[in-house]
Amino acid sequence: MPEYTLDEWRAIMRGEKPQPSDDYIVIAFPDDELRTAYLSQVSSWPEMEVRAILRKMLGGPSHLSILDQIHLQVLKAKGPSRSLDPDAPDMRHFSEYESRAILAAAGRSSEPVWQGISWVLDLLPDSPRDALGAVSAYFRAHFQVLSDWREAGLSDAIALIRHRYITQGRTERERKIKLLRSLDPRDLEFLIADLYRAMGYAVRVTPRQKDGGKDIEAERGNEKIYIECKNWEQKVDVNTVRSFGFVVMDKNMTSRVLVSVSGFTERGPETAEKLVMESSVRHRMILLDGHRIVQQLNEYLGAGWHLRADQIIARQKRSC
Numbered sequence: 001m002p003e004y005t006l007d008e009w010r011a012i013m014r015g016e017k018p019q020p021s022d023d024y025i026v027i028a029f030p031d032d033e034l035r036t037a038y039l040s041q042v043s044s045w046p047e048m049e050v051r052a053i054l055r056k057m058l059g060g061p062s063h064l065s066i067l068d069q070i071h072l073q074v075l076k077a078k079g080p081s082r083s084l085d086p087d088a089p090d091m092r093h094f095s096e097y098e099s100r101a102i103l104a105a106a107g108r109s110s111e112p113v114w115q116g117i118s119w120v121l122d123l124l125p126d127s128p129r130d131a132l133g134a135v136s137a138y139f140r141a142h143f144q145v146l147s148d149w150r151e152a153g154l155s156d157a158i159a160l161i162r163h164r165y166i167t168q169g170r171t172e173r174e175r176k177i178k179l180l181r182s183l184d185p186r187d188l189e190f191l192i193a194d195l196y197r198a199m200g201y202a203v204r205v206t207p208r209q210k211d212g213g214k215d216i217e218a219e220r221g222n223e224k225i226y227i228e229c230k231n232w233e234q235k236v237d238v239n240t241v242r243s244f245g246f247v248v249m250d251k252n253m254t255s256r257v258l259v260s261v262s263g264f265t266e267r268g269p270e271t272a273e274k275l276v277m278e279s280s281v282r283h284r285m286i287l288l289d290g291h292r293i294v295q296q297l298n299e300y301l302g303a304g305w306h307l308r309a310d311q312i313i314a315r316q317k318r319s320c
Helices: 006-014 032-040 047-058 066-078 096-105 118-123 128-142 148-167 170-182 185-198 238-247 272-276 290-301 309-319
Strands: 202-205 216-220 223-230 255-260 285-289
Touching: 006 032, 006 047, 032 148, 047 118, 047 148, 066 096, 118 128, 128 148, 128 290, 148 290, 170 290, 185 202, 185 216, 185 223, 185 290, 185 309, 238 255, 238 272, 238 285, 285 290
Parallel strands: 223 255, 255 285
Antiparallel strands: 202 216, 216 223
C-alpha cells in the first residue's frame, strides 16, 4: 500500500513528479490525515494547483470500465430499474449512463461512458455556489453506480471548493474584512444589497436617515427582511441590537438582519448573541459579523468579489 506525504502528493497532483504506482490515489484525498492537512492550509496553495487537484477529483471523460461491465451484467439479469412516468410505474427505462454503457459494450458508440464534469472549473472562482450545486447534482444522479473512490473524489471536490472559495482561512477572511471596514457606510449598504440580490431577493436601499432605522429592504416571495448595516470601529452592543428590534416594527416583516463588520460584544451579563436566542426574537433577528458576511459574499458573489467591490457597489447604486 502506498505511503503518502503532503508535499509529495501535491507535487504529483501538480504533474511535477510521476505517479509512483497504479494504486497511488490521485482522484481523491488518499486519507483523512492528508485531507485535513491540505484543507487547513487551503488559502495558501497556488490557484493552479487547486484547480489541477479539482480536475482529477471531478474526473474527465472515460470509457467502459470493469465496474461498468459488472453493472451491465446486473442490468442484463434484472433489466432497468428506473421509472420515468409516475402514472406508469411498471414501465422501466434505462438511464443516460446505462444507455451509453450498453452502446459502448456493443461497439455501437465511441462516446465516453462517463462524461466527466471538469467543466465545473469554469464556474470558479466567481460562482462557487453554482459549482457546488453542479457537483452535488452529478453525485445524486450517479451515486448508485460510482466506485467508492470516485464517490470519495466528488465528496472531496465539494469540500475543497467550499473551503477554498467560500469559508477560506482566517487570514484571508481578515484581509477581506479589512476591505469592508474601509468602505463608506453607505457603500457597505449597497454591497450588502447586492449580496441579497444575488440571493434572489428584490432589494431597495432606503434613503439616508438617522441611525437606528432600516438601511435595506429585501423581499422574496412571502419573505420581507429589514437589514441594518453597521461599519463601526467598535463592536455593536446588546442595547443597539435591542433598539433595532424595537425601532423597526412592521406586521409584514418576517425577519431583521443586523450586519456589524466589527462584530458584536461577547462579554457582560447579556450579550447580543444571547438576546437573539430569547424566545421573543428567535427566528426574527439574524446577526451577521464580518466573518459571516465575507463567507456569504464569497458564496454568492464569488471568491474574487473584493477585487470587484467598487464595480459591484456602482452597479447597485445605478439599479436603486
